[in-house]
Amino acid sequence: MFNFIKADILRVLKKKSYIVLSAIVLLAYAATLLIVLSKNPASVELVSGLLATGAVLLIGIPVFIGVFSDDFHSKAMQTIIGFGTSRRRLVLSRYCEYLVILAQAFAVISLVSLLLFAVTGNMAVAKPIFRDLWKEYLSTVLCVGAAMIIVYGAQNTTFGLVIFIGLAANILDLLLTGISFIPFFANHNIDVSLILPSNMLNQAMSNGKPIFYLFAALCYIVLPLVLSVKLFEKKELEF
Amino acid sequence: MSEAFIQLKGIAKSYGKNEVLKGVDMTVNQGDIYGLIGKNGSGKTTLFKVILGLSPYQAGEMSLFGAANEAQNRANRKRIGFFIGANFFGYLSGRENLDYYRRVKGIRDKSEIDRVLGIVGLDEKQAKSPAARYSLGQKQRLGIANALLGKPELLIFDEPTNGLDPQGIHDIRTLIQKINAEEGTTIIVSSHILSELEHTAHRFGIVHDGVIKREITREEMNRRNKTVRIDIADSNSDKAKAVLEQNGIEVYNIARKDSSLEEFYFELVGGEENV
Numbered sequence: 107m108f109n110f111i112k113a114d115i116l117r118v119l120k121k122k123s124y125i126v127l128s129a130i131v132l133l134a135y136a137a138t139l140l141i142v143l144s145k146n147p148a149s150v151e152l153v154s155g156l157l158a159t160g161a162v163l164l165i166g167i168p169v170f171i172g173v174f175s176d177d178f179h180s181k182a183m184q185t186i187i188g189f190g191t192s193r194r195r196l197v198l199s200r201y202c203e204y205l206v207i208l209a210q211a212f213a214v215i216s217l218v219s220l221l222l223f224a225v226t227g228n229m230a231v232a233k234p235i236f237r238d239l240w241k242e243y244l245s246t247v248l249c250v251g252a253a254m255i256i257v258y259g260a261q262n263t264t265f266g267l268v269i270f271i272g273l274a275a276n277i278l279d280l281l282l283t284g285i286s287f288i289p290f291f292a293n294h295n296i297d298v299s300l301i302l303p304s305n306m307l308n309q310a311m312s313n314g315k316p317i318f319y320l321f322a323a324l325c326y327i328v329l330p331l332v333l334s335v336k337l338f339e340k341k342e343l344e345f
Numbered sequence: 346m347s348e349a350f351i352q353l354k355g356i357a358k359s360y361g362k363n364e365v366l367k368g369v370d371m372t373v374n375q376g377d378i379y380g381l382i383g384k385n386g387s388g389k390t391t392l393f394k395v396i397l398g399l400s401p402y403q404a405g406e407m408s409l410f411g412a413a414n415e416a417q418n419r420a421n422r423k424r425i426g427f428f429i430g431a432n433f434f435g436y437l438s439g440r441e442n443l444d445y446y447r448r449v450k451g452i453r454d455k456s457e458i459d460r461v462l463g464i465v466g467l468d469e470k471q472a473k474s475p476a477a478r479y480s481l482g483q484k485q486r487l488g489i490a491n492a493l494l495g496k497p498e499l500l501i502f503d504e505p506t507n508g509l510d511p512q513g514i515h516d517i518r519t520l521i522q523k524i525n526a527e528e529g530t531t532i533i534v535s536s537h538i539l540s541e542l543e544h545t546a547h548r549f550g551i552v553h554d555g556v557i558k559r560e561i562t563r564e565e566m567n568r569r570n571k572t573v574r575i576d577i578a579d580s581n582s583d584k585a586k587a588v589l590e591q592n593g594i595e596v597y598n599i600a601r602k603d604s605s606l607e608e609f610y611f612e613l614v615g616g617e618e619n620v
Contacts, residue, residue: 109448109449109450109451110449112448113445113446113448113449114445116445116448117434117437117441117445120436120437120441121436122436123436176434180432180433180434180435181430181431181432182432182433182434182445182446182449184397184399184429184432185427185432185446185449185491186449187397187398187399188397188398188399188422188425188427188429189422189423189425189449189450190398190419190420190421190422190423190425192419340401342360342394342399342400342401343394343399343400345390345394345399345429345430345432345503
């Protein structure tokens, strides 16, 4: 399995469009942070969430395309399965690849942020940036799991990407918050939007109880991966 | 007796009500060049996909390299190289694509890439170009190079000459014979063009309407022929006929044999040595 993960990570990192886009996102991120730090360092707390969400979307989407869509379109997946790799192993390795590649990108952003805080002498207000950046990373770890059900279950990477964006950009949050105002839910004080990855993570972080983390991991990592493998197991793969 | 590398018994597969494979029996022995012949849509590609685990089947038994169950079949698929269709990342060069598959297959020796590029005749300049810019022939060659990575014991080629020019067709045919003769690799190759496999394969499987109608060796095919052909100069045909008849030998047919278009083509361009 390590072979696939390493081969695939190197493949995505050789993709010029990914490298160029990542560089642009990094520059835009650094420029924005620098402007905020030079104007009003105290407002870092206000913009850190927005910066983190922007970074996760602008880097998370190309990584998603590189790992999942390219794999389907190139038919490399068929070659790997035809070589005797189990579908379970393939699905798990693709999930791991996504996490590793995104973590690499976030590590670079964190490092650049650290340098900017150090250079401008604003280390005292640095905490929210790193907290929100890695919270968004954790949230993405959950979002990808849910999107993979569509990617492998329906063999549709485009719709999988739509689900991923819907979850990662909190678009579904608006929808589910609206549903929570339906009298039945409102009367029973049920907030449906709490089932979303980012909200689950917020609950876990604010309560500090490991059970919330476990629940989020079960709902958005374990169950989606099991479901993805089961649905993918009997699928016809075209050449 | 040589080992059966692939043994299929009663393999059946359908898409809804459409039965694509209706109880396929097939045996491919070690050292064979097995020609799978059938018209388009007869089930050749589906059969390959079943063998490679890309397509589930509803009934029958399959054994790869003598495996007793599906888990062993899956493990034994590592001994198979195959080319069914283009399977490359367009933004990577041919060499980078091969390097990707080398890593995936767990092959440590990096020189393996140069070996397979050399076999299929892709030069360094071509190998460094992005795969998206490859011509159809170059894609076929790259696909075959990928199949050859790691010297598999069994190769599966699905219509490898599809869309190739005469030189390309000849090169692939020669390549198949060369790999089989020099490395003892067992090869299954499919085609809907009979002449393409006639002189390449040792054994033939005739697939039609979802079943293999007959498996036959080339020797058996030859034994079926009860007439003899003698090639002589056109100007001597009358004399030859007279001599044969004087000796009580009945002549069934006298026909002028024209050069095949392929022979004529190679006479003109002088290329049979490109593999």
